[in-house]
């Protein structure tokens with residue numbers, strides 16, 4: 001296991017982290033996409049204020065080469081990294097200015113095109129893990145889509161089209177990328193069932209369920225190999241919740257999905273693998289206690 005400590009005193013240790021990826025794909029930089037994802041969704045944790053988001057992005061870029069070194073060492077140490085599997089090994093995290101780890105030796109693997117759920121008590125470190133995965137997965141993954149809690153709070157445009165294309169390259173030299181994104185846009189809109197909605201519509205005027213669909217569509221334009229969702233049902237009424245669950249059921253056939261949620265009963269039918277995050281940031285493979293209407297306090 002290697003230790004990496006960045007300039008801002010984040011303390012992260014990890015052994016190996018590899019995202020789903022087909023063997024025939026070559027590594028490419030998706031910095032533009034990542035900037036788009038993170039600038040669209042300002043992250044809710046104090047560790048990820050917009051100010052910090054900017055810092056994290058620059059850290060990620062500098063982390064890239066170190067990460068590759070670490071990856072090779074991890075393999076040499078006997079950690080198996082399957083190219084069609086998200087593999088996380090021995091991840092620890094301690095925020096700046098603190099002496100206690102929020103995450104402690106977190107390890108898990110999630111096969112391609114399967115649905116993983118992480119559940120656990122408030123404050124156990126679930127969101128922190130997703131934030132870390134969003135950052136650390138960048139150097140080795142083709143495409144990772146991330147939708148954090150209440151993404152609609154961070155919509156910035158006054159029509160659906162501008163919202164989906166926010167952050168797309170504007171300079172003339174990137175025509176090919178724009179063409180690629182435009183072709184994928186229609187597919188993403190169809191995938192989430194937004195095709196009945198006018199692209200002129202103000203995203204803030206959409207219903208709760210449709211706002212969530214829009215947030216998913218923004219990520220799906222890139223056809224991510226891994227889609228990470230933090231509390232995708234939070235704040236929705238029963239109909240919108242049922243619609244989003246149905247949508248996830250559909251997406252699960254196409255993508256690898258990792259979800260953090262307290263809505264265990266509604267997620268139950270989707271789950272292929274699940275883990276409980278215990279206080280102190282310890283992750284344990286476990287079936288969710290679906291007999292409860294809501295998790296115990």
Ligand SMILES: Nc1ncnc2c1ncn2[C@@H]1O[C@H](COP(=O)(O)OP(=O)(O)OP(=O)(O)O)[C@@H](O)[C@H]1O
Pocket residue numbers: 045046047095096098102120121122123124125126127128129
């Ligand atoms: N930058 C930080 N500095 C100090 N403590 C932090 C920082 N970021 C998160 N924490 C603490 O880490 C713990 C885990 O937070 P996190 O948001 O990951 O929990 P969670 O399991 O996602 O909770 P919930 O289910 O309520 O969303 C909390 O006690 C939180 O206060």
